[in-house]
Amino acid sequence: MQRRDFLRLTGPLAAALAWRQLFAVTTAAQPVLQGWTESDEVFTLGVASGEPLPTSVVIWTRLAPKPLQPDGGMPSQPVPVRWEVAHDPRFASIVRQGESLALPGRAHSVHVEVDGLESDRTYHYRFIAAGQASSVGRTRTAPDPEARVQRLRLALGSCQHYEQGYFTAHRDIARSDVDAVVFVGDYIYETDAVNSARMRRHVSGLMDELSLERFRVHHASYKLDADLRACHEAHPWLLTWDDHEVRNDYDGDHDNFGMSVEELLQVRTRGYQAYFEHLPISPRRAPVGANAQMHTRYSWGRLADIWLLDTRQYRSEQACTSLPNSFWRDKMLWRCDATGAPERTMLGQGQEHWLGQSLAASRGAWRIIAQSTQMSPGTFKPPGAEAMLYSDGWDAFPAARERLMTAIAQPRVPDVVVLSGDVHRHVAANLRLNPRDPQSAIIASEFVASSISSKGLSEFLHGWMKASNPDLLYLRGDERGYALIDVTPEQMRCDFRATAHPVRADARFHTQASYVVERGVAGPKRV
Known part of the structure; x- marks a missing residue:
């Protein structure tokens, strides 16, 4: 088997292991910065979603109060970011929510694969950090395979x-x-x-x-x-x-x-x-x-x-x-x-x-x-x-x-x-x-x-x-x-x-x- 084909076949597993390893190393070496606040807007780069499956979708943001600086103007520690997914844009009916860490080793970006959703349905999502809420994104799941x-x-x-x-x-x-x-x-x-x-x-x-x-x-x-x-x-x-x-x-x-x-x-x-x-x-x-x-x-x-x-x-x-x-x-x-x-x-x-x-x-x-x-x-x-x-x-x-x-x-x-x-x-x-x-x-x-x-x-x-x-x-x-x-x-x-x-x-x-x-x-x- 050629090296490229080996990497192709093992890619998803290796990526998952690497992600977990990075997460473990980063959080172990640097304490999570709780209670962080910022006077400038932190969601300057907006929000995004992708990879719609019948019961899941990926949502994204990146914390960057100074986006044209290499570190985004962020502290060099992991920062907790809350996320919410709802049926409506006012978030009166929240269906999934949780917390992820924005890691400095990933430019304080956040990637959440939200699962447990209904198929073929529109959802709205947002992130919360530094006492601020992001803009509201609109996404949807794919229909049932059948x-x-x-x-x-x-x-x-x-x-x-x-x-x-x-x-x-x-x-x-x-x-x-x-x-x-x-x-x-x-x-x-x-x-x-x-x-x-x-x-x-x-x-x-x-x-x-x-x-x-x-x-x-x-x-x-x-x-x-x-x-x-x-x-x-x-x-x-x-x-x-x-x-x-x-x-x-x-x-x-x-x-x-x-x-x-x-x-x-x-x-x-x-x-x-x-x-x-x-x-x-x-x-x-x-x-x-x-x-x-x-x-x-x-x-x-x-x-x-x-x-x-x-x-x-x-x-x-x-x-x-x-x-x-x-x-x-x-x-x-x-x-x-x-x-x-x-x-x-x-x-x-x-x-x-x-x-x-x-x-x-x-x-x-x-x-x-x-x-x-x-x-x-x-x-x-x-x-x-x-x-x-x-x-x-x-x-x-x-x-x-x-x-x-x-x-x-x-x-x-x-x-x-x-x-x-x-x-x-x-x-x-x-x-x-x-x-x-x-x-x-x-x-x-x-x-x-x-x-x-x-x-x-x-x-x-x-x-x-x-x-x-x-x-x-x-x-x-x-x-x-x-x-x-x-x-x-x-x-x-x-x-x-x-x-x-x-x-x-x-x-x-x-x-x-x-x-x-x-x-x-x-x-x-x-x-």
């Missing part, structure tokens, strides 16, 4: 570069009637925008030092955005990551900009920890060093199963990026035979095996795979020449994509829809068993959401890409936004919500285009 659910509504988003636009999309999502937000990567950007694309500045300053303290301040600066906080407060989130949460274009333990393996793993450890500290992720999935269990599955009754994949932690190193046949910052490849090596992977052997098995075992009417980047071909084909492909996407991992398409093509795996992000464009696409063969069967569908704020390619390049790939039924990257996914037993509808780039603080959103996938018929159709 329930014949008639509807699921998701908001799909990714790529929110703070400097390249305002997070008005989150304001639009917060006001929408959705069951959950699915966010598929690039929650923060560790890189700064070029001056020509800058709408506002990272209030945390430059991330030239990728220390844990800088990651914490950077995450906190994003959380200070009122629209992002409002979206977390309004809906539970399902989360996976891409590269910018750690380091641009990193592949597993390989860095493409000169870091050694040891240096990158140190940065990955810090990035993973800060990511966990600032998001509603179960303490059972807390990172252990440079490893974390991110891929998982959720069910929404008998209507849909949802897989969240991790396309970064286990992926193979990019191919041909230092050869003369690559250009545009070594990211566009031409005649790179190394990309076709059968051992190359985006997911890792263990995650591939888990996904194939659980897809076949699914009893949901729909099988929804949420992952970070466009899975359908996005190559550029010059006249009379071989296509150029992007080294950081699925096109550069054809064997891995073929293995996944083969798993999807099995008789027991119908009605698969892939939800993706990363590429800063709205896309509706066919997924074929063999993406390079136009006569190959269409076996699944894909919807890609444009970015929340990050700038996309030019429409000239997008026109070239669409002309090179006929299975890209819809492609537009001049506007920013997200996708509303409406699932019923008969069909899945995608409304591409959009606004002009750059996203301004007073931006208004419109439906750019709508597509549906009919049950039993692979491939999106425009409506």
